[in-house]
Amino acid sequence: MxxxxxxxxxxxxxxxxxxxxxxxxxxxxxxxxxxxxxxxxxxxxxxxxxxxxxxxxxxxxxxxxxxxxxxxxxxxxxxxxxxxxxxxxxxxxxxxxxxxxxxxxxxxxxVELRDRADQQRRSGRRRLWYARFPIVNPDRFLRWLAPRLGWWYSPWFVVPALVAAAVCVVLAVSRAGDLYAASRMNIGHPLAAVSFATTWLVIALHEVAHGLTCRRFGGAATELGVLWRFPLLTPYCKTDDVVLFARRRHRVYTAFAGVFVNLVALVPFTVGWLLSTPGSHAHALAGSLLLYGTLTVLLNLLPVLRLDGYFMLNHAVGMLDLRQETYRFWTALLRRRGLESFRGRDRPIHVLYGLTVILLAGTLSVAVLTAWYVNLSRWVNPPAAVTLLAAEAVGLTLLIRYLRRRRARLAAGQPEQAG
The missing domain is CATH 3.90.930 (Outer Surface Protein A; domain 3)
Structure with a gap:
């Protein structure tokens, strides 16, 4: 050459x-x-x-x-x-x-590189516990829609919407018991299907909002489809271009856009709950949508799960993978070697994030184990329930280790990752 x-x-x-x-x-x-x-x-x-x-x-x-x-x-x-x-x-x-x-x-x-990229995308879409089923490329539609929905990003709409949504969240948390009791009224009732369909529609709009916001800041949304992530089947929108944005806040906004849709959706659910007659099926429908909509928002904002809250934090601190880097940091900290590879300004971030993960994950694990133990105790005696829980914990740990090693092997074999 x-x-x-x-x-x-x-x-x-x-x-x-x-x-x-x-x-x-x-x-x-x-x-x-x-x-x-x-x-x-x-x-x-x-x-x-x-x-x-x-x-x-x-x-x-x-x-x-x-x-x-x-x-x-x-x-x-x-x-x-x-x-x-x-x-x-x-x-x-x-x-x-x-x-x-x-x-x-x-x-x-x-052309050869494009064919290889298409082949790799298809091969990475479907596995037993994870699969993507693309339905449409929404980019042309979102390019047309983005300038027509400029008001959606205006502070004159965003700030009042967030204030109203915060009131709805506070109401839902304070009345969680009443909402749960009301939601059980529609079990087996035709309105349960309406609740399920409405929830799916909100999730679909959540994903479209990610794509629309990515498009607004110059990126492309190349896939809209259905995602299988065991044990859930949900819509998804592919917005890989977010890693190209020069401004961190544009990356944060793109990650937050879906949660914002969920928050806005709480407002009509709350109005329906307050205005409907207690004990009616309409009251139960609005209550279930408000309860599970609020839970969806709170789960999405948890930084310990690889959902919108985690990616918002990841983009805000300008890191490629905050969770992986924090794991490396705490490993180096406990072994007392290798800390020199972390910048001084990043160390407090890793300390705080690590402690947050330990606190939230520990609390969530205790809550899940307690609930599972209570339910098992109704079917078997307490020693048998403890044995079953221990066996499940061992099996889950082995599965997680296997998946992590397999993911590491795949990543090592594919250094040039296609979007």
Missing amino acids: TVPGLHELPPRVRADIVLGAPLRRGDSTVHFVKDPRTGWFYQLGGREFFLLSQLDGRQTRAEVETAYADRFGRRLGSAHWTALLDMFRRRQLLVEQTEAGAVVDDDVEL
Whole structure:
């Protein structure tokens, strides 16, 4: 491969390549780079990303190397330069420039990369405990809809809506017992189907809101479909472009958009509960929607689950995977080695998040075990109930370890993750 001379123009990055914002992982910085023509998302380290961002078609190799040396304190050797250019070429991120200033593009290679990305997406969609079933690409519709719903993002709508929703949440928590009792009235009644259908509609709108907000801030929502995540079957919307947004608040807004829909939906449910006649089926319907809608909001906001609250926090602190990094931090802290790989400003975040996870996960585990033990005790004697709980705990632990190892093996075998 011929390496450009110091005063020659090197290949330039393709004009349609999208360069993502910096994300922290330990003491390093990573960036996502998207190729919209193939659908691939590439993850680059800080040095590789900086070099790619400098290949703008105007700077000579000497100028790029000088900028690299100014940024990282060392010059880029010829072997390293050649290796990086070859890597970018294999991924079809560059276009070659001729002496006349024209560019050369390899459409055949791009088609092959697009086919590989499609094949990997299809192979990763369906497993026993996790599967995605795409139904439609909503991006064109959301591109049309986004400018027409600008009022939805206005502070004049958002602030009053959040205040009203907060009142609804407080009411639902304070009257949880009454709501639960009312919701049981419709068990076996035709209105139970209405409750289920309404819940599914709210969840679907929740996912559409993620896609709409991603579209508003310049991203794309490429899939809308149904997700099987054992034991739940729910709608989903694919918004991978969020990792490319330069502003953290845009990433946070995109993650929060779904919860915002759930919060707004609580307002009519509360009005229906307050205005309907106690003891009626309409009262029971509104009560069940308000109760389970509130539970959905609170669960989504818990930062210990990989739901909207976790991703909001992840985006807010600018990290690639806060949970994984916190796990690494606490492992290093307990072993008393390896802490130097974590930045000083990140350590308080990992301490607080780790303590929060321990507190919430411990509380939730005790509540679930207590409830399960009470129910088992009705069928078997207490020693047998304890034995069954212990066996289930061991089985669940082994399953989690297996899934984590399998996920790690898959990740190690697929360094170039497609979106």
